[in-house]
Amino acid sequence: MIILRGLEEVRERYQNPVVTIGNFDGVHLGHQALFEKTTERAKELGGTSLAMTFEPHPMRVLRPAVNLPLINTLEQKTRLIEKCGLDVLISVRFDEDFAALSADDFVDKLLVGRLGVSEVVIGYDFAFGKKGLGDAELLRSKEKQSHITTHVVGPVIMEGRPISSTRVRQVVRACDVKTARKLLGRFYRISGKVITGHGRGGRLLGFPTANLKVRDELLPGPGVYAVLAQLESGKRLVGVTNVGKNPTFGDSGLSVETHILDFDEDLYGQDMKVDFVEHLRPEKKFSSAEELVKGISADVAKARKILANFLPG
Numbered sequence: 001m002i003i004l005r006g007l008e009e010v011r012e013r014y015q016n017p018v019v020t021i022g023n024f025d026g027v028h029l030g031h032q033a034l035f036e037k038t039t040e041r042a043k044e045l046g047g048t049s050l051a052m053t054f055e056p057h058p059m060r061v062l063r064p065a066v067n068l069p070l071i072n073t074l075e076q077k078t079r080l081i082e083k084c085g086l087d088v089l090i091s092v093r094f095d096e097d098f099a100a101l102s103a104d105d106f107v108d109k110l111l112v113g114r115l116g117v118s119e120v121v122i123g124y125d126f127a128f129g130k131k132g133l134g135d136a137e138l139l140r141s142k143e144k145q146s147h148i149t150t151h152v153v154g155p156v157i158m159e160g161r162p163i164s165s166t167r168v169r170q171v172v173r174a175c176d177v178k179t180a181r182k183l184l185g186r187f188y189r190i191s192g193k194v195i196t197g198h199g200r201g202g203r204l205l206g207f208p209t210a211n212l213k214v215r216d217e218l219l220p221g222p223g224v225y226a227v228l229a230q231l232e233s234g235k236r237l238v239g240v241t242n243v244g245k246n247p248t249f250g251d252s253g254l255s256v257e258t259h260i261l262d263f264d265e266d267l268y269g270q271d272m273k274v275d276f277v278e279h280l281r282p283e284k285k286f287s288s289a290e291e292l293v294k295g296i297s298a299d300v301a302k303a304r305k306i307l308a309n310f311l312p313g
């Protein structure tokens with residue numbers, strides 16, 4: 001996949017471009033349906049499939065106070081879109097100037113003028129252009145003049161309701177990683193470098209935990225989870241992850257820490273990926289370290305059963 005950071009990097013005229021436009025945070029099954037339609041149409045036209053997304057997320061620019069936690073970093077989103085088979089990804093820099101572009105200009109100057117788009121694929125509720133006034137109806141009304149055929153996809157329904165990034169955020173925050181998996185078509189994943197924690201896990205408790213460096217990404221709600229961990233080497237292992245503030249030791253900052261089952265290696269500095277399989281229980285303030293050890297032992301036993309099907313080998 002060719003990755004272009006900004007419209008300035010578009011230097012060639014693509015063959016019959018079929019473009020899908022969206023924020024695509026999460027690359028959930030609804031987004032995947034758009035990518036499928038886009039690659040399918042590009043194939044039929046012998047053209048190029050393009051995804052156009054915005055960076056930073058428009059909500060971060062237009063409503064910074066909301067401080068929307070994102071499901072994916074641009075890096076993760078890029079890799080996920082690549083897996084969907086797109087030829088080109090353009091991440092358009094979203095700033096006040098871009099936000100001021102009218103919906104008509106978005107079509108005339110950008111889609112027609114800059115990209116020479118043949119067909120466009122958008123989600124049923126997608127809005128673009130100044131104040132979000134551009135939509136499927138506007139694209140259709142301009143078809144004769146723009147010579148762009150419009151395809152509207154979705155909604156993709158899961159358990160009676162449309163799949164959306166907002167719904168993914170809600171279920172992840174509510175610890176419901178099982179539903180998140182259904183909406184995403186894959187496990188909910190957090191990745192980051194392994195950093196040092198408080199030095200209690202191995203020495204005091206007998207359960208060393210690899211603590212992940214996290215930034216402002218969306219984290220599953222506080223609690224204990226059965227997980228699959230993937231190391232830098234690509235090796236996959238089963239584990240238990242605690243997302244929380246370790247109240248047993250007097251609340252510290254929020255941490256995401258994983259004890260890997262049947263494993264004893266130094267992981268500091270490695271990039272680790274954690275896939276959330278199932279929520280086991282809320283985080284609690286135990287009366288002593290011994291009680292916490294009993295709690296963690298029970299978590300490990302439960303996780304072992306749940307993850308038996310995923311054990312390598």
Ligand SMILES: Cc1cc2nc3c(=O)[nH]c(=O)nc-3n(C[C@H](O)[C@H](O)[C@H](O)COP(=O)(O)O)c2cc1C
Binds near residue numbers: 249282
């Ligand atoms: C499976 C698992 C469950 C945990 N559950 C709790 C809990 O309910 N309450 C709590 O205070 N800490 C819990 N912890 C976190 C421990 O307090 C933490 O691992 C320990 O303080 C070590 O922290 P460190 O890695 O920063 O040294 C849990 C850890 C794991 C691995």
Ligand SMILES: Nc1ncnc2c1ncn2[C@@H]1O[C@H](COP(=O)(O)OP(=O)(O)O)[C@@H](O)[C@H]1O
Binds near residue numbers: 195201258267
């Ligand atoms: N089974 C395991 N699961 C997770 N980390 C392990 C395991 N075995 C060894 N380690 C190593 O031990 C470190 C965690 O030890 P711990 O005593 O919890 O200290 P810290 O407070 O620095 O996290 C991990 O970062 C990793 O390098």
